Amino acid sequence: ADWIQDLNQSAMFGIFRRDFLSKARTLLGMIVNEDIPEKGTLRDFINKINSENHERYNTKLYNNTSTSVHNVSEVKPTYDSNAEEVDGRIIIRDNFHHMFDAIPEAMIFGEDVGKIGGVNQGCEGLQDKFGETRVADTGIREATIIGQGIGLSLRGLKPIAEMQYLDYVIYGFQSMVDDISSLYYRTHGGQITPLIIRTRGHRLEGIWHSGSPMGMLLNGTRGMYLCVPRDMTRAAGFYNTLMQSNDPAMVIECLNGYRVKEKLPNNIGEFRVPLGKVEITKEGSDITLVTYGSTWRIVTDAANQLERSGISCEVIDTQTLVPFDLTHDISESVKKTNRLLVIDEDVPGGASAYILQNIVEEQDAYNYLDSEPQTLAAKAHRPPYGKDGDYFSKPSTDDVFEKVYGMMNEVNPSKFPSLY
Known part of the structure; x- marks a missing residue:
């Protein structure tokens, strides 16, 4: 068709790449419900230009050569x-x-x-x-x-x-x-x-x-x-x-x-931890708890307490935030538990939001959830001095216990009556 030829010619004459691509995408939106044979050709054109410009503009953020960290083998x-x-x-x-x-x-x-x-x-x-x-x-x-x-x-x-x-x-x-x-x-x-x-x-x-x-x-x-x-x-x-x-x-x-x-490992200096690989540190069946860093010990303590209350928690340490769970193991956990809580000690909407977006959106875990996915973060302010400042500012074992218990109360109020 003439308009396909015009678009291809536009690409040759110094017009901004965005101009002819935007026109093509606008046109596709206008004719999407029309019975036009060239519609497939237009889609192919858009996909071709998008692919070319992805390579041009959206790659090389991370090293993808033989020296990449992802080519370093794990040694436990x-x-x-x-x-x-x-x-x-x-x-x-x-x-x-x-x-x-x-x-x-x-x-x-x-x-x-x-x-x-x-x-x-x-x-x-x-x-x-x-x-x-x-x-x-x-x-x-x-x-x-x-x-x-x-x-x-x-x-x-x-x-x-x-x-x-x-x-x-x-x-x-x-x-x-x-x-x-x-x-x-x-x-x-x-x-x-x-x-x-x-x-x-x-x-x-x-x-x-x-x-x-x-x-x-x-x-x-x-x-x-x-x-x-x-x-x-x-x-x-x-x-x-x-x-x-x-x-x-x-x-x-x-x-x-x-x-x-x-x-103390006997292979000090030799063991290597891979980036982008989470570790399931406690297996469970009722809820997936995702955390990292210092909060992991808090979450593990809470998970052990919850076990005594009849709640089986799967605890996952992300280990790295970038890259994040390259093999989508967290999503596999959510398939099993159907519930998700992300815990960290950044401010609300900080790293916990990033983690949640990765799991629910990038890993499609939304499709496996039976309860609303939730986060538990620190307060929005800096922690005041001392043990009390820490307790009232950062997630504690008590906070994690009550958050998880509350989520299970929603699932089965008779088995897990409201704490408050």
């Missing part, structure tokens, strides 16, 4: 039968020692990282063993810490830039957004900054050290990977994985997890 932590239980910080510390022995390009720097071995002693002894060039203290200036990391990573080194607390990421955020996250995309795969940013956050007991601004990171740093390990074994595994790849990422350790006991 293994344990002796009488494995010692140690503080989580020991696992991080020993893992860094093995990493620096194996990878000469590895280096780490940040506030208090060098001389005192890190504010939580995760780098204890590193500077004495590997020297001040590879393990360095910096001033209190997050923007320059990130800047150093960008330059070093562009030159082929394997830097870990530490920002001491998640609350203070905002002071290095501009470079994370404009430089790290966007570089691979805006150079169409020509350049990448494979910087690993190490930090720690989530709940503790203080207004300036208990932040969990995950929504801010999710919205601002697409192009970076975002790892949210529940313990130090998982954190160490992420560092090992990322060191074998060429991708920028942030690893957020649990601030209240450094003294929590964990079994």
Whole structure:
């Protein structure tokens, strides 16, 4: 038809690509109910142009070459039968020692990282063993810490830039957004900054050290990977994985997890945790509870209490937020339980909304739900000081118990009478 020829000719004469595509899409809407033979040709034209421009405009946000993190094979932590239980910080510390022995390009720097071995002693002894060039203290200036990391990573080194607390990421955020996250995309795969940013956050007991601004990171740093390990074994595994790849990422350790006991693996420095793979840490049949980071321990405690009340909870640790559940295991869980609750300690509408959108929309879990999917987040304000500030600001075991119980009350009020 003449109009198809006109559209093809328009593409040759410098008209904006959006112009002829928009006209074609408008035309399809006008004739969708008409019996016109060329309608199929028009659809094919639209699909062809969309495909061409998807490649032109919507790819290369993440590294898809052989150096991608997704090409790094998983290695599970293994344990002796009488494995010692140690503080989580020991696992991080020993893992860094093995990493620096194996990878000469590895280096780490940040506030208090060098001389005192890190504010939580995760780098204890590193500077004495590997020297001040590879393990360095910096001033209190997050923007320059990130800047150093960008330059070093562009030159082929394997830097870990530490920002001491998640609350203070905002002071290095501009470079994370404009430089790290966007570089691979805006150079169409020509350049990448494979910087690993190490930090720690989530709940503790203080207004300036208990932040969990995950929504801010999710919205601002697409192009970076975002790892949210529940313990130090998982954190160490992420560092090992990322060191074998060429991708920028942030690893957020649990601030209240450094003294929590964990079994010491016998393959420290070798185990690798895959990105985008969730872990079902407790199987159940009544409801799926999705969480990450420090909140995982809270949710697990609540799930055990709920079990005694006759409610079987499946607990899933997302492990990473970007990428998110690449194999749609959460949706498979919802198929079984038909109920979903997302729990985290960001503000309402933050990371919990992102997670819910992924599960319900991207994974089509909506089709398997028998109850309204819900979220449980922290309050909208920063947590006040002390244990009471934490309890009344962040989701507690009691909050999770009551939220789940309330959802089950709706399902079976006679078996689960209202608490209040």
